[in-house]
Amino acid sequence: MLRILHQIFRTGIVTEPLPPEVEKGVEVIGAKLEEAIMRRFRRSLTIRQVDAGSCNGCELEIHALNNPIYNCERFGIKFTASPRFADILLVTGPVSMNMEIALKRTYNATPSPKFVIAVGDCGCNGGIFGESYASLGGISKVIPVDIVIHGCPPPPTAILKGILKLME
Amino acid sequence: MSGLENVMVSLLKEDAKRDAGQYPLDVPLYHIPCERFVEAAKAMKNTGARLAAQWASDETLFRRGFGVFACYAKDSEYLIVKADLPENDPTFPSITKKFVPAYRFERQIKSLMGIEPTGHPDLRPWIKHEDWQKGVYPLRKSFDVKQPLKRIKGEYQFIKADGEGVYEIPVGPVHAGIIEPGHFRFQAVGEDIINLEEKLGYVHKGIEKRFETMSWMDGAKLAGRVSGDSTVAHSIAYCRAVEAISKTNPPERALWLRALMLERERIANHLGDLGAIANDAAFAFILYQFSRLKEHILRTNYKLFGHRFMMDKVIPGSVNVDLTSKGRDIILKELELFEKEFERLVIIYDENPSLEDRLRGTGILTSEKAKELCVVGFVARASGQNQDLRIQSPFPPYDRIIPKIRVLNSGDVHARAWVRIEEIRDSICIIREILNTLPDGNIVAGFNPPLPDRSGFAVVEGWRGETVYWVQSGPDSEINRCMVRDPSSVNWLALEEAIHGNIVPDFPLCNKSFNQSYSGNDL
Numbered sequence: 001m002l003r004i005l006h007q008i009f010r011t012g013i014v015t016e017p018l019p020p021e022v023e024k025g026v027e028v029i030g031a032k033l034e035e036a037i038m039r040r041f042r043r044s045l046t047i048r049q050v051d052a053g054s055c056n057g058c059e060l061e062i063h064a065l066n067n068p069i070y071n072c073e074r075f076g077i078k079f080t081a082s083p084r085f086a087d088i089l090l091v092t093g094p095v096s097m098n099m100e101i102a103l104k105r106t107y108n109a110t111p112s113p114k115f116v117i118a119v120g121d122c123g124c125n126g127g128i129f130g131e132s133y134a135s136l137g138g139i140s141k142v143i144p145v146d147i148v149i150h151g152c153p154p155p156p157t158a159i160l161k162g163i164l165k166l167m168e
Numbered sequence: 169m170s171g172l173e174n175v176m177v178s179l180l181k182e183d184a185k186r187d188a189g190q191y192p193l194d195v196p197l198y199h200i201p202c203e204r205f206v207e208a209a210k211a212m213k214n215t216g217a218r219l220a221a222q223w224a225s226d227e228t229l230f231r232r233g234f235g236v237f238a239c240y241a242k243d244s245e246y247l248i249v250k251a252d253l254p255e256n257d258p259t260f261p262s263i264t265k266k267f268v269p270a271y272r273f274e275r276q277i278k279s280l281m282g283i284e285p286t287g288h289p290d291l292r293p294w295i296k297h298e299d300w301q302k303g304v305y306p307l308r309k310s311f312d313v314k315q316p317l318k319r320i321k322g323e324y325q326f327i328k329a330d331g332e333g334v335y336e337i338p339v340g341p342v343h344a345g346i347i348e349p350g351h352f353r354f355q356a357v358g359e360d361i362i363n364l365e366e367k368l369g370y371v372h373k374g375i376e377k378r379f380e381t382m383s384w385m386d387g388a389k390l391a392g393r394v395s396g397d398s399t400v401a402h403s404i405a406y407c408r409a410v411e412a413i414s415k416t417n418p419p420e421r422a423l424w425l426r427a428l429m430l431e432r433e434r435i436a437n438h439l440g441d442l443g444a445i446a447n448d449a450a451f452a453f454i455l456y457q458f459s460r461l462k463e464h465i466l467r468t469n470y471k472l473f474g475h476r477f478m479m480d481k482v483i484p485g486s487v488n489v490d491l492t493s494k495g496r497d498i499i500l501k502e503l504e505l506f507e508k509e510f511e512r513l514v515i516i517y518d519e520n521p522s523l524e525d526r527l528r529g530t531g532i533l534t535s536e537k538a539k540e541l542c543v544v545g546f547v548a549r550a551s552g553q554n555q556d557l558r559i560q561s562p563f564p565p566y567d568r569i570i571p572k573i574r575v576l577n578s579g580d581v582h583a584r585a586w587v588r589i590e591e592i593r594d595s596i597c598i599i600r601e602i603l604n605t606l607p608d609g610n611i612v613a614g615f616n617p618p619l620p621d622r623s624g625f626a627v628v629e630g631w632r633g634e635t636v637y638w639v640q641s642g643p644d645s646e647i648n649r650c651m652v653r654d655p656s657s658v659n660w661l662a663l664e665e666a667i668h669g670n671i672v673p674d675f676p677l678c679n680k681s682f683n684q685s686y687s688g689n690d691l
């Protein structure tokens with residue numbers, strides 16, 4: 001136990017301020033953002049992540065949002081297991097033929113108002129996998145998308161930026 | 169002639185004909201008559217070899233019908249046998265009864281190439297789901313990729329258990345956490361799992377077919393996205409197969425840099441998984457500490473190689489990023505700090521009794537089962553299998569910088585975690601060695617496409633284990649076939665096995681300790 005406490009104190013708080021361009025975005029949105037989250041989402045924003053066919057690269061970066069350095073919970077962003085509690089669906093991958101139905105069901109199970117963010121080049125337009133017998137292409141081919149975040153995979157800051165942009 | 173080759177040739181005599189267009193030469197390919205396929209498998213089994221992969225290729229562009237291949241491995245040897253099949257109504261005898269992994273390989277051959285393994289006990293579709301149009305075989309040349317498929321009504325027949333108190337738990341494809349999709353069907357009594365059946369294929373994106381529309385150079389990008397967490401391992405394996413077939417020799421410095429990236433990928437993924445395992449046993453402290461260390465490694469990757477996961481850095485004949493002497497110093501300094509922090513955390517991990525309680529004796533894969541299922545990578549090493557291709561089939565610099573092999577026998581979650589702790593330690597030493605012996609010079613080698621109708625093979629020990637590629641050039645020197653076998657394609661079966669007799673709440677823990685790839689399996 002002592003070792004654990006020791007390590008905790010030695011590590012301190014490693015959470016970083018956002019990079020300037022994101023930070024500026026936050027400032028610009030400022031009061032508006034806070035108000036929006038307060039009014040629309042009662043202070044917290046709950047995300048359900050859906051992998052609709054990705055290579056798992058995008059998932060690694062979404063995971064990283066939860067590490068202590070990005071610590072997305074400080075913005076009130078939380079990941080949930082059930083679409084029923086979600087405000088936002090964060091969807092990755094080209095939509096595979098075999099995930100099409102599950103993605104639609106997840107979308108339908110999410111209460112309105114809901115937002116969909118397509119993450120990664122694959123989520124935007126099918127990326128390197130394109131459109132084929134097994135890949136239907138970008139997320140918007142299957143469900144309505146509000147915002148896209150490019151990158152292969154987009155780094156955690158880009159994903160955060162995208163989420164904050166949606167709040168505008 | 170190697171041992172396996174000897175066995176094959178003395179068994180089949182002039183029925184076994186060596187293919188002259190298969191590279192590298194130490195991985196021979198023999199044509200054998202289809203009716204002797206099972207006999208050959210039996211001989212391989214008796215010598216103690218494992219089945220590494222099984223696949224089919226459409227060779228109608230050469231006017232020769234289809235080929236069915238089985239690749240056997242023992243210690244440092246690989247041997248491929250091929251049965252040539254007619255274009256009309258192709259079938260081959262199933263080897264599932266000899267080798268368990270053939271169970272899924274053959275279902276996949278049937279689903280995607282439309283070649284029937286006769287005598288296979290279970291021909292439910294695999295990867296291709298039950299609601300796909302009947303009679304479509306995407307890997308055939310006659311299949312039009314652009315043609316969207318119609319959905320039909322279909323139901324997958326899961327294995328059912330019945331009796332008093334038996335119930336079923338369906339999980340997925342959309343899981344609770346931030347993970348890839350797949351479906352697990354549990355049959356349970358009370359808390360005890362009596363059977364687990366996996367249904368995968370949800371992230372099938374048609375990768376192998378996609379390769380056939382790409383140039384050899386662009387193929388490396390796709391290989392780097394077969395399984396995003398193993399991008400370095402897959403792109404090296406692809407490039408080595410392409411280099412074999414086209415007789416390209418990358419400069420030494422490029423090979424050293426590839427190994428450097430491969431070891432960094434290993435450390436980053438092992439860290440992530442160790443954290444996740446501890447977290448599933450309710451010890452979140454380790455998750456946050458390890459994910460912090462991992463993040464620093466990814467950032468250094470970005471600084472030095474321009475990408476956090478080092479995607480698209482390995483290309484046929486070369487790597488496209490060099491390391492400056494400043495970069496070298498950055499890595500050495502980082503390692504020093506990292507090593508100290510890591511060792512401190514390992515003590516905490518090791519001394520935690522509640523962690524020990526959850527991890528030891530959970531999800532046991534015995535060494536007999538591991539051998540029978542032909543598992544690879546850290547899963548194999550945690551179950552007593554002495555297998556690491558960096559030692560047994562090394563490419564430079566691993567022929568000079570030799571890793572220590574880490575084998576544990578208990579086969580439980582603890583062993584799968586501890587092997588990886590040891591491997592991180594070892595990777596630190598290897599990276600230091602790589603940097604100390606990094607050859608000077610060029611990193612670029614010219615790359616010329618292969619001649620028509622040749623094939624190339626390569627294996628790489630990625631962080632998950634043996635990653636296999638087999639490529640074949642078509643009549644115009646294009647990609648006729650690119651077979652990908654991620655370690656997950658064999659290791660997934662081992663999870664079904666290891667879970668027997670465990671309780672439902674321990675499933676996430678077991679699953680994390682295997683952490684196999686869905687995307688790499690589904691392709």
Ligand code: SF4
Pocket residue numbers: 053054055056057058092093094119120121122123127128151152153154393396
């Ligand atoms: S965008 Fe890139 S990292 Fe994300 S799923 Fe597609 S290939 Fe993988």
